[in-house]
Amino acid sequence: MQRVAKFYKVSWEQFQEGWLDTFGQPAEQAVYDALKLPVRATAGSAGYDFFSPLTFSLAPGETIKIPTGVRAEISEGWVLQCYPRSGLGFKFRLQLNNTVGIIDSDYFYSDNEGHIFAKITNDSKEGKTLTVEAGQGFMQGIFMPFGITADDDVTAVRNGGFGSTTK
DSSP: OOOOEEEEEOOHHHHHHHHHHHHSSOOOHHHHHTOOOOBOSSTTOOOEEEEOSSOEEEOTTOEEEEEOOEEEEEOTTEEEEEEEOHHHHHHHOEEETTSSEEEEGGGGGSTTTTOOEEEEEEOOSSOOOEEEOTTOEEEEEEEEEOOOOTTOOOOOOOOSSTTGGGO
16 A cells, blocks of 8 residues: 555644634644544554544534544545545435535645634434543545646645635
């Protein structure tokens, strides 16, 4: 297997900015200190589990945006694709609001340090409330290679997250 990426925490300042934007109040230092970087559960796992920085519950139809505190330095020619953890998707129809999160290699260098956020919805049709404890895995990321067209001549440089590549 190729080693194509490395996970890091974003800075305290960047985490605080993302937390404030999401929850409207400052994060406690202990939340930042307890952040866990994504890991694979077994040697055969494709996905790296992302862990929640907070305990939350979602009733059917409810949504939450989660600042993970994580960034990924990814080799050129690779992308990180993010999905709900399989068990949560199966049991609760947990959905990422953008269906699949795409983290490009150049996102690492954005002004927000490439801070990865996840916006998720409990789409349960059976009335099940989802509870995720702080430190529990809720999303998984898989590194995938990608190609470009033979006539591609893009030289633009990213600075930002959602919508930044169409400005």
